[in-house]
Amino acid sequence: MNEYFNQVAAIVWKDFITELKTRELFSSMFIFALLVIIIFVFSVNLSIVGAREIGPGVLWVAFLFAGTIGLNRSFMLEKENGCLQGLLLAPLDRTALYFGKLVSNFVFLLIMEAFMLPLFMIFFNIDLIQHLLPLLYVILVGTLGFCAIGTLLSSLSVNLKTRDIMLPILLYPLMVPIVIGSVQMTGQVLSGEPLSDMMNWVSLTLCFDVIYIAVSIMTIDFVLEE
Amino acid sequence: MVFRMSEQTHPVSSDPVVKVRDIQKDFGYLRAVNGISFDLYKGEFLTIFGPNGAGKTTLIKILSGLTRPTSGSATVAGFDVLGGDVRLRKEIGVISHATCLYPDLTALENLLFYGKLYGLDDPEDTANQAIKEVGLQLRRHDRVRTFSRGMQQRLTIARATLHDPSVLFLDEPFTGLDLQATNVLKDHLHELHTGKRTLIMTTHDMSCGLEMCDRVAIQCKGRFAMLESIDSVDRENFENLYTETLER
Numbered sequence: 001m002n003e004y005f006n007q008v009a010a011i012v013w014k015d016f017i018t019e020l021k022t023r024e025l026f027s028s029m030f031i032f033a034l035l036v037i038i039i040f041v042f043s044v045n046l047s048i049v050g051a052r053e054i055g056p057g058v059l060w061v062a063f064l065f066a067g068t069i070g071l072n073r074s075f076m077l078e079k080e081n082g083c084l085q086g087l088l089l090a091p092l093d094r095t096a097l098y099f100g101k102l103v104s105n106f107v108f109l110l111i112m113e114a115f116m117l118p119l120f121m122i123f124f125n126i127d128l129i130q131h132l133l134p135l136l137y138v139i140l141v142g143t144l145g146f147c148a149i150g151t152l153l154s155s156l157s158v159n160l161k162t163r164d165i166m167l168p169i170l171l172y173p174l175m176v177p178i179v180i181g182s183v184q185m186t187g188q189v190l191s192g193e194p195l196s197d198m199m200n201w202v203s204l205t206l207c208f209d210v211i212y213i214a215v216s217i218m219t220i221d222f223v224l225e226e
Numbered sequence: 227m228v229f230r231m232s233e234q235t236h237p238v239s240s241d242p243v244v245k246v247r248d249i250q251k252d253f254g255y256l257r258a259v260n261g262i263s264f265d266l267y268k269g270e271f272l273t274i275f276g277p278n279g280a281g282k283t284t285l286i287k288i289l290s291g292l293t294r295p296t297s298g299s300a301t302v303a304g305f306d307v308l309g310g311d312v313r314l315r316k317e318i319g320v321i322s323h324a325t326c327l328y329p330d331l332t333a334l335e336n337l338l339f340y341g342k343l344y345g346l347d348d349p350e351d352t353a354n355q356a357i358k359e360v361g362l363q364l365r366r367h368d369r370v371r372t373f374s375r376g377m378q379q380r381l382t383i384a385r386a387t388l389h390d391p392s393v394l395f396l397d398e399p400f401t402g403l404d405l406q407a408t409n410v411l412k413d414h415l416h417e418l419h420t421g422k423r424t425l426i427m428t429t430h431d432m433s434c435g436l437e438m439c440d441r442v443a444i445q446c447k448g449r450f451a452m453l454e455s456i457d458s459v460d461r462e463n464f465e466n467l468y469t470e471t472l473e474r
Contacts (some may be wrong), residue, residue, distance in 0.1 A: 003345045006342060006345065007343055007345075009342075009343065010343055010345075012344035013339070013342075014328065014331070014335075014339045016329060017331060017335060021330050021331075021369075022330050025423065039406050070293055071251070077328075080328075080329060081324060081325045081326060081327050081328070081329060082324025082326050083326050083327070085292065085320075085322075085324055085326055086385070087327025087343070088292060088322050088338070089290060089292065089315055089318070089326075089391070090315060090340065090343040090344060091293075091312040091315040091316045091343070091345070092312070092343055093312065093342060178351060205258075221310070225293075225294065225435055
């Protein structure tokens with residue numbers, strides 16, 4: 001078991017070292033998310049449509065679109081020089097590879113989201129600080145579900161010629177329950193409601209997190225087989 | 227098709243390290259590997275020649291557990307290649323034209339990463355030693371992206387042998403190398419060809435392939451058209467034999 005965690009940690013370490021050197025993933029995700037928010041700010045009249053009504057949706061659209069770039073890049077990194085083959089030849093359980101990539105994607109996305117929240121606050125003129133803790137919980141739960149299924153589909157689409165198109169086509173329909181749950185929870189949190197009043201949405205999102213992780217564990221062997 | 231097989235000599239051990247029985251692999255209607263069977267014993271070096279599309283890479287992928295065969299069976303170092311056994315992967319090393327190295331990591335970071343994946347006791351020390359052995363110690367803190375093809379291939383040897391595998395698969399290892407890099411690689415392969423290690427290499431390079439092997443095979447249309455001990459092969463006329471075998 002110790003070896004298993006060491007292998008997961010090695011994959012995370014490798015992804016972080018690579019990202020620290022290149023900064024390709026973070027910069028592309030951050031700029032894309034920022035652009036999405038700016039486009040919405042200028043295309044919607046916030047004096048007519050309330051920022052608290054449209055804000056949660058815009059925030060999650062930005063996270064989702066930017067996250068898709070990150071997921072695409074995540075396994076593309078492994079394709080260069082046939083590194084994925086090197087990983088598959090190494091004596092590690094395929095699920096260790098999945099969890100390593102999941103943790104990397106999850107943390108990268110959370111860092112990007114942490115940088116986006118202050119900008120979102122400024123552009124939409126919403127005070128997030130007083131709702132920060134429940135909001136962080138919602139973001140953690142939503143991002144986990146996104147990364148759980150996204151990492152699996154990213155490993156599936158990496159060998160396809162049309163991977164750039166296939167990943168969003170496969171991912172977005174499966175993201176619907178998590179996006180609905182996350183947007184609803186974010187809206188209610190920004191309205192000042194406590195998490196205990198939205199347990200149905202919390203349960204729904206958590207339930208899909210668990211389902212997507214379980215499905216990934218069960219299928220990753222077949223997905224990664226050549 | 228005439229199929230010639232030499233009498234197998236195996237002085238070191240009576241149990242084959244690589245045991246292949248009637249392996250087939252289909253990709254849709256295409257049969258890439260068509261009923262290959264052979265045994266390879268501890269310390270032997272088998273070179274497989276064959277034209278492009280003969281199924282050599284597919285055979286290596288099957289033996290290294292990367293691809294499942296459509297039918298047949300194979301064991302490597304006592305482990306079934308079909309089982310996806312993690313212990314099999316600890317026993318094998320693979321060197322191919324794909325280096326499996328991360329271009330933005332340094333040489334040391336790459337080997338450190340693989341050392342951790344293989345669960346080595348002291349990955350840093352082992353990685354440094356392996357880098358020294360392939361003569362890259364002065365470049366160990368440089369990104370792999372800045373390495374020449376020959377240097378990358380030397381680092382690939384270090385990566386593939388980091389965990390001291392008992393079976394080494396080499397799939398076209400000389401591809402894209404200049405003369406100097408080829409000679410360096412040949413020297414390393416000579417060092418790796420010790421009595422304890424079994425090697426299978428596919429190559430188009432006849433001189434390199436014949437120079438190092440104990441047994442030689444010609445693979446054509448997914449089959450072994452010839453499998454002989456190197457002692458029973460006329461090295462001078464091997465090119466003619468190769469052409470004749472393919473034409474049959």
